[in-house]
Amino acid sequence: MTGNAAPKVLVIGAGIAGLFAARDLAAAGARVVVVDKGRGVGGRLATRRIGGASLDHGAQFFTARSAAFSAEVAGWLASGVATDWFSGVLTGEGIDHDDGEVRYRGAPTMATVAKYLAQDLDVRTATRVDSIEVVEGRWHVGVEGGSALLADAVVVTAPVPQTLALFAPETLDAFDRVQLERIEYAPTLAVLAVLDRSPDIGPPGARRPSSEPVAWYADNQAKGVSAAPAITVHAGPRTSADLWDAEDDEVVATVLGHLDLGAASVVECQVHRWRYAQATVAHPDPALLLRTDAPAVTAGDAFGAGGRVEGAALSGMAAANRLAERLGLG
Numbered sequence: 001m002t003g004n005a006a007p008k009v010l011v012i013g014a015g016i017a018g019l020f021a022a023r024d025l026a027a028a029g030a031r032v033v034v035v036d037k038g039r040g041v042g043g044r045l046a047t048r049r050i051g052g053a054s055l056d057h058g059a060q061f062f063t064a065r066s067a068a069f070s071a072e073v074a075g076w077l078a079s080g081v082a083t084d085w086f087s088g089v090l091t092g093e094g095i096d097h098d099d100g101e102v103r104y105r106g107a108p109t110m111a112t113v114a115k116y117l118a119q120d121l122d123v124r125t126a127t128r129v130d131s132i133e134v135v136e137g138r139w140h141v142g143v144e145g146g147s148a149l150l151a152d153a154v155v156v157t158a159p160v161p162q163t164l165a166l167f168a169p170e171t172l173d174a175f176d177r178v179q180l181e182r183i184e185y186a187p188t189l190a191v192l193a194v195l196d197r198s199p200d201i202g203p204p205g206a207r208r209p210s211s212e213p214v215a216w217y218a219d220n221q222a223k224g225v226s227a228a229p230a231i232t233v234h235a236g237p238r239t240s241a242d243l244w245d246a247e248d249d250e251v252v253a254t255v256l257g258h259l260d261l262g263a264a265s266v267v268e269c270q271v272h273r274w275r276y277a278q279a280t281v282a283h284p285d286p287a288l289l290l291r292t293d294a295p296a297v298t299a300g301d302a303f304g305a306g307g308r309v310e311g312a313a314l315s316g317m318a319a320a321n322r323l324a325e326r327l328g329l330g
Contacts, residue, residue, distance in 0.1 A: 006031050007327050010141055010149055012129050012166075013157035015043025016309055017300045019117040020316030021155045025323060026121065028330035033149070034121055035141075037128040042114030044277070045106065045309070050268055053194045053230035055220045056110045057272050060206065060232070061085055061103040062309035068317060069310045073104060081116040083107040085223065086204035094202055109225050132156070133168035134293045153295035153327060155319050157312075159185065159276035160302055173291035179283060183302045186237035187244055188215075188277035191255045195229040195264040198222070212236035214258050229264065237278070244273065278308065286311075286318035295326045 006029050011022045014036035026032045036043075044058030064070040076082035085105040088095035106112040131142035132154060141149040156163045160183045164172075172180075198221060201207060205222030209215065215236040220226035235243065235255050243251050248271040256266065279302035286304030290296040299319035301312035324330050 007152040007329070008033070008150070009153045009155065009323065009327075010035065010139065010151035011155040011157065012036075012132075012141070013043065013300070014038070014041040014114075014118065014123055014125065015157055015300070016045060016114065016117075016312040017316035017319070018043075018155065018157040019114060019121065020313050021157065021297075021299060021319045021323075022121050022123075022316075023117060024317055024320035025155070025329070028320070028324040030153075030324070030327065030329055032122065033151075034118070034123040035127040035129060035143070035149070036123070036125050039125055040111065040114075041118045041123055041125065042111050043312075044274065045110045045114040047106075047109040047111035047225070048192060048270070048272070050192060050194050050230065050270060051228070053220065053228040054109060054226040055192045055230050055232050056105075056218070056223070056225050057190045057192050057232050058274065059110055059309050060216065060218055060234075061105050063101055063103060064310060065101075066310065066314060069313050072313065076113060076116065077104075079116065081107055081112050083224075086206075090204070090206060090208040092207050092209035094207070095204065105223065105225075107224070129158075129166060131168065132166045133171050137294055139294050139296070153323055154297075155323060156296065156298045157300045157316070157319075159300065160298070161185075161276070163298055171292060176288065176290050176292075179288065180298065182281060183279060183283055184281040185276040185302065186278045186280050187240045188237070188274040189235040189240040189243060189251055189255065190272040190274060191233040191235070191252055192270045192272065193231050193233070193252075193256065193266045194268045195231065195261065196267050197264045198229045199231060199259075199261045199264045201231075213239035213254055217259060231259075231261075233259065237280075240277075244275075276302075286315045287322055289322045289326065295323060297323050297326075 046058035
């Protein structure tokens with residue numbers, strides 16, 4: 001940093017953790033740029049169009065258990081970018097009992113929430129980071145096919161195996177590296193199928209079977225996401241790992257073969273692979289301030305506790321708070 005200029009912070013990853021971190025750091029006075037390798041924002045708050053259908057194919061809903069995240073959700077509800085979906089414990093047969101906890105969804109799609117968070121931020125999509133290193137006290141972040149980006153501090157919210165691959169070997173402290181290497185993930189295969197008619201899954205338009213190969217399926221039309229009949233099916237972690245390298249046809253046959261779609265037939269089908277869908281071994285802290293020569297923090301849904309979306313949001317908030325303290329902001 002030079003003079004009294006506000007520090008420049010580069011946030012790597014425009015998922016929910018990165019967007020929350022960027023928003024809070026900007027509010028604290030930092031100059032923030034967010035980069036993401038994808039074509040849009042949101043990470044697993046993801047929606048895909050197939051013909052006339054729209055399908056939420058990553059996170060399907062979110063809960064709000066903490067005061068901080070409940071306040072955020074209240075704002076989304078008031079702004080119309082989120083809505084109630086259902087309340088209760090979902091099984092393979094429907095709602096088993098009402099546990100009093102509301103499951104929310106984006107309105108009309110999960111991606112809407114991410115776009116809302118990103119609207120006032122400097123977000124640069126289709127920007128793939130390939131290296132992170134400190135040069136003369138500043139971060140030099142290599143970008144595939146472009147010039148390095150310079151920053152006074154970085155927030156890295158990519159899945160941890162990708163984060164470890166980005167940092168130059170000598171950059172990370174050995175203790176930090178060991179902590180990050182302990183984090184583990186399970187994959188998820190998502191089958192996205194456009195149908196010729198409604199599968200009539202029944203309220204609330206989703207089911208959570210108790211055993212594999214299917215872990216979750218939802219009717220996007222009944223959910224209010226899609227104008228056309230279309231289902232999202234998530235394979236369970238064991239099935240996803242076993243079929244990870246299989247051809248799409250085998251994935252579709254295995255996953256859809258265990259569903260009763262009634263009279264509905266598949267018109268078009270795609271498979272999406274979420275390699276780091278769920279942290280099975282998480283870091284106990286909501287964000288990890290790294291022992292590096294320039295300020296850096298890692299965050300994401302593999303840090304701290306909470307639901308997948310809520311956990312990522314709280315991690316992003318924690319990352320911003322810790323980095324703001326380190327930079328003397330706010």
